[in-house]
Amino acid sequence: MEITLFSIVQGLVAGLLYGLLALGLVLLYRTTxxxxxxxxxxxxxxxxxxxKLTFDLDIPYWPALxxxxxxxxxxxxxxxxxxxxxxxxxxxxxxxxxxxxxxVLFLFTVLPFVAPTSFFAPYPLPFSTTMHVGGGILQxxxxxxxVVAPLVALxxxxxxxxxxxxxxxxxxxxxxxxxxxxxxxxxRMSMLAWAIAGLLSAITAILGAPGKASALEExxxxxxxxxxxxxxxIAGMTSFTIAFVAGIAIGIVEQVVSYNLVGDPNKTSITTFxxxxxxLVVLVVRVRRLQRGPRGDERSSWGLGGESVKAAIxxxxxxxxxxxxxxxxxxxxxxxxxxxxxxxxxLARVCIFAVIALSLTVLTGWAGQVSLGQFxxxxxxxxxxxxxxxxxxxxxxxxxxxxxxxxxxxxxxxxLRIRGLYLAxxxxxxxxxxxxxxxxxxxxxxxxxxxxxxTGLPDPASTLVARPSFFGWDLxxxxxxxxxxxxxxxxxVLVVRTWRDRGVARRLIAVRDNETGAAAMGxxxxxxxxxxxxxxGFMAGVAGVCLAFALERIKPGDFSVTQSILVLSMVVIGGLxxxxxxxxxxxxxxxxxxxxxxxxxxxxxxSGFGVLVFLLYLPGGLAELLHRAGDGVAALIEKGxxxxxxxxxxxxxxxxxxxxxxxx
Amino acid sequence: xxxxxxxxxxxxxxxGGVHAVDGxxxxxxxxxxxxxIGPNGSxxxxxxxxxxxxxxxxxxxxxxxxxxxxxxxxxxxxxLGLVRSFQDCRLFPELTVTETLLVSEDARRPAGVLATTLxxxxxxxAEHEKRAAVAEVIDAFGLGNFREHRVDExxxxxxxxxxxxxxxxxxPRLLLLDEPTAxxxxxxxxxxxxxxxxxxxxxxxxxxxxxHDVPLVFSLCTKVVVMETGRxxxxxAPEEVRRDPAAVRAYLxxxxxxxxxxxxxxxxxxSEAARSDEGG
Numbered sequence: 001m002e003i004t005l006f007s008i009v010q011g012l013v014a015g016l017l018y019g020l021l022a023l024g025l026v027l028l029y030r031t032t033x034x035x036x037x038x039x040x041x042x043x044x045x046x047x048x049x050x051x052k053l054t055f056d057l058d059i060p061y062w063p064a065l066x067x068x069x070x071x072x073x074x075x076x077x078x079x080x081x082x083x084x085x086x087x088x089x090x091x092x093x094x095x096x097x098x099x100x101x102x103x104v105l106f107l108f109t110v111l112p113f114v115a116p117t118s119f120f121a122p123y124p125l126p127f128s129t130t131m132h133v134g135g136g137i138l139q140x141x142x143x144x145x146x147v148v149a150p151l152v153a154l155x156x157x158x159x160x161x162x163x164x165x166x167x168x169x170x171x172x173x174x175x176x177x178x179x180x181x182x183x184x185x186x187x188r189m190s191m192l193a194w195a196i197a198g199l200l201s202a203i204t205a206i207l208g209a210p211g212k213a214s215a216l217e218e219x220x221x222x223x224x225x226x227x228x229x230x231x232x233x234i235a236g237m238t239s240f241t242i243a244f245v246a247g248i249a250i251g252i253v254e255q256v257v258s259y260n261l262v263g264d265p266n267k268t269s270i271t272t273f274x275x276x277x278x279x280l281v282v283l284v285v286r287v288r289r290l291q292r293g294p295r296g297d298e299r300s301s302w303g304l305g306g307e308s309v310k311a312a313i314x315x316x317x318x319x320x321x322x323x324x325x326x327x328x329x330x331x332x333x334x335x336x337x338x339x340x341x342x343x344x345x346x347l348a349r350v351c352i353f354a355v356i357a358l359s360l361t362v363l364t365g366w367a368g369q370v371s372l373g374q375f376x377x378x379x380x381x382x383x384x385x386x387x388x389x390x391x392x393x394x395x396x397x398x399x400x401x402x403x404x405x406x407x408x409x410x411x412x413x414x415x416l417r418i419r420g421l422y423l424a425x426x427x428x429x430x431x432x433x434x435x436x437x438x439x440x441x442x443x444x445x446x447x448x449x450x451x452x453x454x455t456g457l458p459d460p461a462s463t464l465v466a467r468p469s470f471f472g473w474d475l476x477x478x479x480x481x482x483x484x485x486x487x488x489x490x491x492x493v494l495v496v497r498t499w500r501d502r503g504v505a506r507r508l509i510a511v512r513d514n515e516t517g518a519a520a521m522g523x524x525x526x527x528x529x530x531x532x533x534x535x536x537g538f539m540a541g542v543a544g545v546c547l548a549f550a551l552e553r554i555k556p557g558d559f560s561v562t563q564s565i566l567v568l569s570m571v572v573i574g575g576l577x578x579x580x581x582x583x584x585x586x587x588x589x590x591x592x593x594x595x596x597x598x599x600x601x602x603x604x605x606x607s608g609f610g611v612l613v614f615l616l617y618l619p620g621g622l623a624e625l626l627h628r629a630g631d632g633v634a635a636l637i638e639k640g641x642x643x644x645x646x647x648x649x650x651x652x653x654x655x656x657x658x659x660x661x662x663x664x
Numbered sequence: 665x666x667x668x669x670x671x672x673x674x675x676x677x678x679x680g681g682v683h684a685v686d687g688x689x690x691x692x693x694x695x696x697x698x699x700x701i702g703p704n705g706s707x708x709x710x711x712x713x714x715x716x717x718x719x720x721x722x723x724x725x726x727x728x729x730x731x732x733x734x735x736x737x738x739x740x741x742x743x744l745g746l747v748r749s750f751q752d753c754r755l756f757p758e759l760t761v762t763e764t765l766l767v768s769e770d771a772r773r774p775a776g777v778l779a780t781t782l783x784x785x786x787x788x789x790a791e792h793e794k795r796a797a798v799a800e801v802i803d804a805f806g807l808g809n810f811r812e813h814r815v816d817e818x819x820x821x822x823x824x825x826x827x828x829x830x831x832x833x834x835x836p837r838l839l840l841l842d843e844p845t846a847x848x849x850x851x852x853x854x855x856x857x858x859x860x861x862x863x864x865x866x867x868x869x870x871x872x873x874x875x876h877d878v879p880l881v882f883s884l885c886t887k888v889v890v891m892e893t894g895r896x897x898x899x900x901a902p903e904e905v906r907r908d909p910a911a912v913r914a915y916l917x918x919x920x921x922x923x924x925x926x927x928x929x930x931x932x933x934x935s936e937a938a939r940s941d942e943g944g
Contacts, residue, residue, distance in 0.1 A: 495781055502780050502791050503770055506759055510767045513756040516718055520750070521834065522742030522771030531777065 005134030015251020043201030076198020103608025141210030381544020408537020575621025
């Protein structure tokens with residue numbers, strides 16, 4: 001291991017930015033108990049706008065900077081206003097909302113009055129000093145970071161310690177209700193905290209921008225966020241000092257490690273693996289401290305999409321529902337014969353995504369375990385398909401499912417100790433680990449034992465997975481594969497409905513809603529939690545096998561964190577916990593953008609706005625809309641019937657009441 | 665179902681420096697109804713938690729029919745017939761009344777996931793039986809109108825009834841009830857005494873009842889235990905405890921009307937002490 005001064009200073013520059021991000025995360029968590037996944041994106045808008053002001057509009061640097069910073073603070077406050085009505089919902093729901101928020105914020109950066117004409121213009125800097133350190137040259141942007149970032153951290157510390165607002169915010173962090181009673185204006189404080197977080201994020205983005213070729217970041221750059229999260233977790237989400245120092249340490253260690261791995265093809269694999277391991281270790285060590293404090297999660301409602309109560313009671317309503325399903329199914333079956341192969345492929349993709357969304361319905365909707373890494377599990381199934389070519393599909397599907405179920409149980413083990421938000425962080429780490437480390441490394445040498453272990457894609461650049469035949473049915477054409485995927489989806493829907501109606505779902509929901517109560521009733525909590533992971537993993541694995549065959553050529557990028565988040569958005573938009581909702585969500589998020597023309601912008605509009613609008617105003621999701629529509633149609637039919645009464649249709653009122661579901 | 669005996673041997677639960685329960689030794693015979701009273705923070709709920717496994721004992725033993733439970737998980741204790749209700753009575757907010765009761769059935773008659781998924785005959789039969797049992801209990805407790813209501817839509821009083829229905833379904837051998845009348849109106853609380861007696865008759869379980877309604881405790885229980893700061897200060901038959909100056913000082917004295925209602929005005933401080941089984 002070689003440690004050079006230059007790599008340390010470079011690491012320091014990166015680490016200072018992680019530290020600033022971590023400060024924002026801790027600030028918001030302490031004051032409003034929100035784990036803000038939009039913390040990075042919040043500032044990127046400001047950073048992009050600064051480029052617009054100075055480059056396109058020729059406004060001098062300093063006035064432009066002040067304008068942009070004020071705007072960033074306002075944007076932060078605006079976000080608080082928007083999310084405020086969610087603050088009494090479970091923390092993980094708010095977290096999902098911030099993911100939607102980050103996608104919406106990303107859209108701001110491409111709006112014509114925010115985006116500069118060229119993203120590749122040199123990023124403006126206050127001065128252009130370079131520094132010679134240990135044989136390397138630090139660019140002006142890095143020098144600025146070295147000077148400004150510590151000053152910002154110091155200013156925040158002084159503000160929190162000595163200003164009356166800082167005291168109020170600290171009181172609020174300890175106990176929001178008591179703080180309110182002692183005259184702290186909680187709403188204003190939380191808005192102030194968000195404004196400061198916006199400011200911090202903007203400073204981070206502006207400091208970080210000069211180093212990059214383009215100022216436009218991917219919405220929610222998962223790697224960057226994960227490093228900041230790791231630092232914040234090390235600090236127990238409470239200590240600003242530890243968070244900042246930990247951020248710097250992560251930056252330095254990372255830089256030194258990658259300096260020593262220059263030329264190693266597995267460089268990024270190893271650093272990502274180390275980051276994932278760090279997060280797991282930190283969470284397991286810190287779990288007690290992190291989970292101290294009010295358990296908001298256990299008190300508030302998840303707001304399930306739920307079923308239409310009327311459908312169970314009313315005959316006409318039930319008929320409308322059944323007819324709707326039959327017609328949809330018929331259209332879906334007929335589609336591949338009419339449309340182009342490309343559209344057939346789209347249908348297959350929608351079906352497979354719907355299966356993945358159903359797997360998340362089980363895990364997140366019922367068991368309440370938020371997974372940001374469902375595509376990590378899908379990737380396991382895909383690897384099984386890629387590693388075992390020429391295996392009979394009848395064997396391959398359950399095998400892929402079983403292997404993935406096993407991995408899912410391992411991923412779920414931390415969930416026995418870690419709840420809610422923190423589990424989401426581990427699954428995010430897992431997804432990144434699968435994408436960057438596992439999929440991209442065809443084979444690795446096992447430590448201690450020696451020997452090659454091949455767990456990745458055979459060819460990370462692009463692995464060919466030939467579509468097999470299914471009992472002599474050649475799945476080579478897109479139309480045939482669409483029918484096959486439709487069949488898989490149909491079986492998945494039937495299975496999940498069985499779980500919901502016959503006892504599996506109610507156990508998972510019971511453990512989610514009240515762990516102590518379920519245990520006191522005799523429900524084995526540990527086994528039930530792991531069951532949720534196993535069932536969800538099995539479905540994700542089956543979907544992974546199908547996805548590999550659907551794509552025919554797979555690469556690690558097909559299983560990115562963005563996809564995992566897309567699937568989470570699906571179940572939220574569809575209606576958490578609802579079977580129909582998962583299918584509708586897939587149709588909306590995969591089908592609609594593809595029909596309009598799938599750019600990332602369209603995707604972010606549908607998913608980002610979708611998540612926010614549904615969480616804020618229609619927690620029942622698309623499923624609820626569907627049920628309402630069904631109710632409306634049924635009411636119309638009833639109305640028509642009453643105008644023209646027919647003796648056979650008269651249902652005596654006693655039969656309108658749902659019979660007790662007991663059969664002799 | 666036969667009633668179980670409960671024996672506590674020097675049970676202590678310490679949270680850091682706080683000695684919530686500090687050496688309780690008590691024996692409860694099969695079929696007894698024991699009232700556990702004491703001021704707030706005296707360790708009653710913590711003692712129940714220690715018996716049902718929600719907290720670990722710092723030391724001591726909890727014996728159910730002379731089987732030591734200390735290393736059993738709560739769910740294992742539940743399957744031995746140790747059933748409890750909670751003070752907050754949260755149940756499962758998102759489930760309907762029927763589903764909540766079905767969960768209670770699931771615990772005792774678990775159906776394999778694979779069998780359920782494949783609609784195997786025995787899994788279907790088990791589900792039908794569970795639903796039949798639940799329907800019966802729902803009718804018995806007069807919950808018919810709330811069958812498909814979600815638990816978080818119910819009033820506290822109705823929720824308590826659902827909780828008791830779940831308790832009866834669980835076929836308890838030892839039943840721990842934590843303030844079952846907390847948060848419900850006086851009129852409903854009065855209806856609780858006959859209900860509890862019926863539950864005692866139907867299930868035949870041994871019952872430990874934590875309650876602040878002193879007259880209720882004294883009218884229902886065959887034995888009363890008074891706790892203060894984690895220790896038992898008085899225990900015995902209701903009339904003995906009523907006359908015990910230690911009990912009066914610790915708890916009963918705080919509410920003279922309650923004493924009046926339980927007819928103990930004749931009990932003076934000089935009356936015969938009936939202290940027994942004080943933990944140490």
